[in-house]
Amino acid sequence: MRLKPYLALLPMLALGACSSGDYLLFHPINAIATQEWHATIVDTVVMTLIILPVLLAIAFFGWRYRKSANAAYDPDWSHNTVLELLVWGVPFVVVAGLGLYSVKTIYAVEPYQPGLLQKQVNADPQSVLNVDVINTDWQWVFVYPAQHIATIDELEVPQGSVVRMRLTSTSVSNDIYIPQLAPMIAVMPGMRTRDSFDAPVLGEYTGFGADFSGAGFSWMQFATHVVSQADFNAWVQQAAASPNQLSYAAFQKVAQPHANIGAKVSYFSNADPLLFDEVIAAAQAGVVYPVSAELTKSIGSNEK
């Protein structure tokens, strides 16, 4: 019988597996994600410093003053001015400290203009890569306005760059998220939001939509490649050679609701550099891409 409470702790062992690479948030790649991970650690440590003693005290009192123990019993003790000042004071101090820390970190990682990246942007404006991200039902369109190319479900950026994304949606809201690189930020129709990240380490990182956007939502992953500048240039050349072009008219076909099963990548040459603004203007003017009930029922279903 006595063992039962300890059995409850068994699942905690699961956390022992945390060192593996599966825990994406424990393995940030760039300055932004590292700062966010540090904030997670700082907050957890500070809160544990107060919560753990409370937990232990509750466990200790609960055991020490159980009825069968015949411990000291004080049936009227219910007030102590010093203690009551302390129970307000201790949380107040903790919250004041964490509050200050929180505000400081917000400015550091602020997705519109991260304080952490400001120095690099100022020193080397050439390293900024602008990408326009358009969320459709249900895929991601990345437009590189300076390079005049666009892709579906692939984001490729050169190592050492600061990527600044403008975000919007043709239809419904979503979030964009690349766990090891870019903070989660809402993507909304008729509106522009921003997200930024730096790309110091070569590799492939998964990004995906994080806020439910309808039947095809679970298929909305995209690959993020951080490559060398030379590889990036070659990749741009390859995309620019694509026979598919992306004007606003051509975009209408892309924007029709459908799931991109398997997140197959497409490239477009001659992408309209103003496509992003045209999509926002259209959404504000009331353009929608309706999802029929039949489509909702058939996506992800074998019964077509």
Added chain:
Amino acid sequence: MQLQAPGPWSLLLGRLTLDQIPYTNPILQVTFAVAALVGLAVVGVVLYYKKVGYLWREWLTTVDHKKIGVMYIIVGLVMLFRGFADGLLIRTQQVLANGPHAAGFLGATHGFLPPFHFDQVYSAHGTIMILFAATPILTGFQNIVVPLQIGARDMAFPYMNAVSLWLTTAAAALVMISLFVGDFSQAGWVGLIPLTELPYSPGTGVDYWMWAIQISSVGTTLNAINMIVTIVDMRAPGMTWFRMPVFSWTTLSTNIIGLTAFPVLGVALALLGADRYLGTHFFTAGMGGNLMLYTNLFWIWGHPEVYFLILPTFGVLSEVIPTFSEKPIFGYVTMVAATFAIAGISWLVWLHHFFTMGSGPDINGFFSVATMLVGIPTGVKVFNWMFTLYRGRISYTVPMLWAMFGLFLLLVGGLTGMMLALPAVNYTVHDSVFVIAHFHCMVLMVVCAGFAGVTYWFPKLFGFRLDEGWGKAFFWTFAIGTITVFTAMFALGFEGETRRLEWTFNTAWKPMLVIEELGMVLYVLSLALFAIMLIVSIRNRNKEHLGSDPWGTSRTLEWLTPTPVPFYNFAVTPQVNTRDELAWRRKHGVEHTKPDAYEEIHMPSNSGLPVILGACAGIWGFAMIWRIWWLAALGLLGIVMIVIIRSFDKNAGYHLQPREIETMERNLTIGSITSEQPDRSHHIPHAEAH
């Protein structure tokens, strides 16, 4: 003017056609068969024991706050079971549909639920658990306990109390009907905007969600008015504000939140309804609409709603912990202050539900610090409970176990909540399952306090205890199941799993998904143990005769009156001398004193109108969902008629005579909650209002 919804429409049946009935879906076939069998069994039992009249007289038409409370809890438990079934489907789908090569069954590409079905299941799970399980269960407790705790005969407005119950029940029924007629919303319990707009949700699912919440929120608002008036106006003589039990305090604060918050939700849903039915553009992306306005309005209700649920559970803990520590609550005044501090701050934090919307660092900073402020009064409460244990004499009864585990979940939820309050952290886990695990810690704390309350007050109402052994077995499986599921879910949050995924695309998540599923098995087991506990307890119910205070260490007024509580609550309105009145009387040996003489008691008469009004509201909602305009008009007409009939009702209740009271007090079992009130076919025409 009316916006044409896609698909066929007929004058007689609106959008309702035969293919809206999903009779081909095997999961729903089984569900329907089970529901039909259970329904038939209930009807059969009622008919076999000839209890139709009893059911109508004593339950459906009752205005007794205790019976209404019991019915609230029954509705809540039924919906809790439905919501749990949805949760089980979600967990099972996500573990089966892991990775791009996961097999598909029953027509799904991965797992056994295609998105069309899965999205309804997760939307229903949230809607049901928050609005149709937790809210009614807690409202039920408040109904049962508060009038007793403050020494009142009933609620301030007994008739309106019944109206609130039947509106909530009608709304819950609509959610259940959506299983078998049409679909439920696929846009989350929060109604993700503009996904809920007609172009993206052309079916009737969003309408089911919208009207069900709208109807139940009217019930909740009425109930909030009732509770506030009852507490302000109907306290027994001597029950000053600072002699009031903490549970009544939390009920007061929570209903102030309810009264002020639910109308915001009503307006938000009404505007959404205007978009869907009339073609307006309040929340659309284009034509001057503002979708962020909906999100703000929803969470201006939604966050206070969280505290609407949490505060009464803090009240339950503040009753259970002192009772089983045999000590008064530590720091009563600071406890009350903390309660109202939480209620106040709850209005200032809604934006933390969308730190990621790009509000800018100044706004996010304000709401980050405001959110953390909640931690101060909550911390005060935890400290106070901790010091209540200090130098107590603690007995680990089932309610105490639930309370202690609730405290543990509160601490875990608090730790993770403080993490989410930092936007820098929030950017990495917002919309991830880490958030899901966090708020499940909080709502499961509500559930724990709920079960603590059920086991704590059950003997008072029904005159017999819930079985201790099975209760403990139920508790331990539930607690271990909870830790298993949500430890794994926190881990998955750090692995980058986001919420509402119909198939889980990353195979690295598999181990934790499997652990979650194992936890779900424990939950299923605990559900079986809960059922066994109920059956065993009912079977053994006559083994002991319980006195007015079955636990022997209770402290507040509700334990002063006989067990089970007579329908008139107190034979003589008690005079309150101090805080923790019963503990004081016990100490001075006066808890069993009999009054010298009884006086007339003015009681409200039962009424069949509220249940009919609820039915009309249900019909009206159903008709609006399917756009059957003539039926909607009929339902609305019914509601208006009932209001008119009621306003001409001259019946002002009846008086219990002193001799009757004396007889009933002598033979206490007569006064049971399940007993019948004396026949009152001869109404007193001009009874004074009490």
